[in-house]
Structures are given as C-alpha cells and as structure tokens.
Amino acid sequence: MSLRIAVAGAGGRMGQALVEAVLAAPDLALAAALDVPGSAFVGQDAGERIGHRTGVAVTEDVDGALAVADVLIDFTRPEGTLAHAAACARRRVALVAGTTGLAPAQRAELATHARAVPIVFAPNMSIGVNVLLKLVELATARLGPAYDVEIVEMHHRHKVDAPSGTALRLGEAAATAMQTTLAESAVYAREGVTGERRAGSIGFATLRGGDVVGEHTVIFAGAGERVELTHKATSRQTFAGGAVRAARFVAACLASNRPGLYDMADVLGLE
Numbered sequence: 001m002s003l004r005i006a007v008a009g010a011g012g013r014m015g016q017a018l019v020e021a022v023l024a025a026p027d028l029a030l031a032a033a034l035d036v037p038g039s040a041f042v043g044q045d046a047g048e049r050i051g052h053r054t055g056v057a058v059t060e061d062v063d064g065a066l067a068v069a070d071v072l073i074d075f076t077r078p079e080g081t082l083a084h085a086a087a088c089a090r091r092r093v094a095l096v097a098g099t100t101g102l103a104p105a106q107r108a109e110l111a112t113h114a115r116a117v118p119i120v121f122a123p124n125m126s127i128g129v130n131v132l133l134k135l136v137e138l139a140t141a142r143l144g145p146a147y148d149v150e151i152v153e154m155h156h157r158h159k160v161d162a163p164s165g166t167a168l169r170l171g172e173a174a175a176t177a178m179q180t181t182l183a184e185s186a187v188y189a190r191e192g193v194t195g196e197r198r199a200g201s202i203g204f205a206t207l208r209g210g211d212v213v214g215e216h217t218v219i220f221a222g223a224g225e226r227v228e229l230t231h232k233a234t235s236r237q238t239f240a241g242g243a244v245r246a247a248r249f250v251a252a253c254l255a256s257n258r259p260g261l262y263d264m265a266d267v268l269g270l271e
Helices: 013-024 062-066 079-090 103-114 127-148 165-176 237-257 263-267
Strands: 003-008 026-033 072-073 096-098 116-121 148-157 202-208 214-221 226-231 258-262
Touching: 003 013, 003 079, 003 237, 013 026, 013 079, 013 237, 062 096, 062 263, 072 079, 072 214, 079 096, 079 103, 096 237, 103 116, 103 127, 116 237, 116 263, 127 165, 127 214, 127 226, 127 237, 148 165, 165 214, 237 258, 237 263
Parallel strands: 003 026, 003 072, 072 096, 096 116, 116 258, 148 202
Antiparallel strands: 148 214, 214 226
16 A cells, blocks of 8 residues: 655645655655645646646645645745644644754744654755765764864755755754754854854855755865865755655654654664
8 A cells, every 4th residue: 555645835846846756656645735825836736847647636725635644745934844743743644844944942843743743854855965964973073173164055046044954954963073062153154353263163154046956065174184075966856755765764653653753864774
C-alpha cells in the first residue's frame, strides 16, 4: 500500500518540486495538495503546472487534506507550519517541515506538537547539506580556536528571511563544536569601525540575487591557510528528494508509535 502524502504550499516553487518528487516515487501517493486561502492555484490540478494530471485538486481545507493523508510535507512560512503542526497533532498525521525562519519560541511550539506525532524539522532537507553539517562539526573541533569561522550564504531575490535557516544551522554546528551557543557567538552584521574580530565569534554574510537556489560556504581562516567547505544547490529537487526520505522515516515512526522532534541526521543515521 502506498504512503499517502499531502503537500502544503503546493502552488509555490518548492511545493511544485515536492509534488513532482512524490509523483516520481513508486511507494508514495499524492493524496492532497494545500495552498493558502485565496490562492489562484486553489481548484487547479496539483500537477498541472509541471505537466502531470494527478486528479488531486489544490485545496485550502487543511482538515480535509489531512483526513486522507499519512504524512504532510510543509515548506511554507512559520505561521503556516505551526498551524499545520497543530492540525497534524490533532489528527495523528506525521509532519515533515522544511520551513525556515522559525524563531526560538516557534521552534518550542513545534516541539510541543511533536509530543503527539513524529515531526522531522530541518531548515534544509538536502542530503549533501546534512553531511556538510557533520563535516563542519568535525572541522571546527579539529582545527580549534586558531581558525576563525565565517559563514557566507546566497539565495534568490525572493527569499524573505536572512540569514538562511541552513546558515544558522551551520553556525549552530560550529558553535556546538566550540562548546558554546550561537546566541553567544554569532555576529550578523559589520559596518563602520568595528574593531578587531572577537575571538570565538562566528560571522555571517548574506547575499541575495537572481534565481540562486542556495549556496553556503563555511570558511575556517587560520594563519597562513584557509579551509572552505561549500555546498551549492542547483535544483529544488535536492530538497524535495530529502523530504521524501524524511516522509518515509516519520511514517515508520508513526506506525511504531514513536512521536518526537527529529531532524535529518536522524533520517540519514548521521548521529
């Protein structure tokens, strides 16, 4: 029996990539597609824009969509993701959330809903990025405090949050290896006479333009040498493929009654 998937934000660029990935997976079935009330895509076939007739119309009815789904995949906005998480908890539907820009309080709210159902939350579902996270931890620990850590990210002109969720997660990986927190070590902007770089800080630089899907570089700058770890995404299918793997994971957790807040390291067995 196929795993029944609902896709939130189905009218957007990432939503369409998710619809395509679900349709391409032989063990998955597109059960429902959601978009915000008033969206021009409501009522359209979910696969119309990618050349597939799915027989699934985009709807704004969250409860109706979840009634026919085992897993909801959500790459929307923080407020939408939290509303969907609450609905999933009520209806015992597993959730895969790739939304970025969640504030600490919103992450805490997501964790509360994860007491009822399994949730995979990751600001970047790319398998390559999640391997990069482990490499950043390793490099930070092995290179030590003699190497300054700077993170540079670039995305398309339409992205609304900065730094990206992935850049922040990379910063958290470095901070963990430094045995500190990102709140204590992050420097998000430099302008004017800033003085010398603070020892142990983690700097961020944000670039926006064009149609860049996502690029992240973590720089370890030492005396006489520099190490750079870079990931470049050229297609949203990178994230969609990871989300599909996460959907299989949370479905198994749901079937074995294992609620909780998971991440892609759990999905990929990287811990």
